[in-house]
Amino acid sequence: MRSLKIFVSSAAPRILIIGLLLALSACGKPKESPADKGIILGFSQIGAESAWRTCHTRSIQEAAAEAGVQLLFSNAEQKQENQIKAIRSFIAYQVDVIVFVPIVSAGWDNVLREAKDAGIPVLITDRKIDIQDESLYAGYIGTNSVQEGRDAAGFLLTKFQDRSATAPASVKNPVRIVELSGTTGSSAADGRAQGFREVLAEHPEFQIIYSESGDFLRSKGYELMRAILKDYSDIDVIFSHNDGMTLGVLDAVKEKGLNPGIDIVIVTVDAEQAAIDALRRGEVNCVIECNPKQGPQTIALAKQLARLETIPRLIHVNETVFSEGDDLLSIGPRGY
Numbered sequence: 001m002r003s004l005k006i007f008v009s010s011a012a013p014r015i016l017i018i019g020l021l022l023a024l025s026a027c028g029k030p031k032e033s034p035a036d037k038g039i040i041l042g043f044s045q046i047g048a049e050s051a052w053r054t055c056h057t058r059s060i061q062e063a064a065a066e067a068g069v070q071l072l073f074s075n076a077e078q079k080q081e082n083q084i085k086a087i088r089s090f091i092a093y094q095v096d097v098i099v100f101v102p103i104v105s106a107g108w109d110n111v112l113r114e115a116k117d118a119g120i121p122v123l124i125t126d127r128k129i130d131i132q133d134e135s136l137y138a139g140y141i142g143t144n145s146v147q148e149g150r151d152a153a154g155f156l157l158t159k160f161q162d163r164s165a166t167a168p169a170s171v172k173n174p175v176r177i178v179e180l181s182g183t184t185g186s187s188a189a190d191g192r193a194q195g196f197r198e199v200l201a202e203h204p205e206f207q208i209i210y211s212e213s214g215d216f217l218r219s220k221g222y223e224l225m226r227a228i229l230k231d232y233s234d235i236d237v238i239f240s241h242n243d244g245m246t247l248g249v250l251d252a253v254k255e256k257g258l259n260p261g262i263d264i265v266i267v268t269v270d271a272e273q274a275a276i277d278a279l280r281r282g283e284v285n286c287v288i289e290c291n292p293k294q295g296p297q298t299i300a301l302a303k304q305l306a307r308l309e310t311i312p313r314l315i316h317v318n319e320t321v322f323s324e325g326d327d328l329l330s331i332g333p334r335g336y
């Protein structure tokens with residue numbers, strides 16, 4: 001089954017999108033009874049900012065094709081307004097289920113109420129939302145970003161256990177951490193920051209001396225790190241919220257004449273192949289997996305919703321941690 005792409009850009013007038021959907025409706029939407037018709041799923045993805053994101057998209061497209069689910073795909077190009085337009089288009093087309101990745105947590109109330117009023121169930125994937133009326137969506141499947149932040153901090157407690165052992169003295173000579181966070185207002189960035197701080201709050205020998213958003217982009221990771229390294233000469237740790245930014249960080253650190261992984265401890269999230277390769281080279285010390293292969297579970301849940309079944313409110317996908325000292329040769333190809 002081929003997936004159908006709907007490109008919604010900020011410049012695209014809504015009327016044009018509705019026109020496109022009406023045309024699709026005239027020629028494509030099956031007229032069978034609800035019991036035997038093919039499921040039509042509207043999927044709003046946030047963009048293609050990282051290899052992780054591309055893998056997440058591919059995983060959902062492949063799982064839909066395998067299950068015989070027709071996918072209306074929209075790439076929001078990193079704009080919430082484009083996601084809202086896409087969701088409204090899916091409602092106009094009367095899809096059976098809407099799945100979307102909320103780029104940021106807030107601002108979904110109105111459009112989700114419209115979906116509910118139209119009787120279309122909504123499944124949220126990858127990132128979470130903040131909403132007063134929880135009945136406006138059926139459930140969430142994705143990663144546990146708070147746990148990812150806790151795992152990053154947990155690695156540092158082990159790595160710097162000598163300093164932790166002399167905690168009172170170390171407060172005068174703390175482990176100095178720079179944090180590059182992801183997209184501001186996204187649950188992925190907020191959760192990682194929250195979990196990281198939750199663990200370190202008990203350990204004053206660790207201090208976050210600087211934190212800024214690099215928007216999950218490699219280019220911003222590089223630019224930010226270049227600027228930070230001009231202002232700070234005594235960084236012990238860089239905690240980067242994704243591998244894309246980390247690859248930019250590695251370039252900037254090397255350009256400065258420093259050895260990443262030795263002069264500065266690097267902790268990153270995602271576990272793309274490039275980050276695992278850097279871990280094997282000793283340039284990265286710890287990689288927290290954020291699992292993008294959510295397609296099969298997402299599509300299975302979407303099918304349940306299309307059959308009007310109840311699904312669990314919250315499903316976290318399996319994730320692991322890879323760190324220096326592990327048997328790194330046993331890690332299989334990541335596929336992203």
Ligand code: AHR
Nearest residue numbers: 050052188216242270290
């Ligand atoms: O929401 C998951 C995050 O979004 C991934 O860590 C990152 O690579 C992506 O852009």
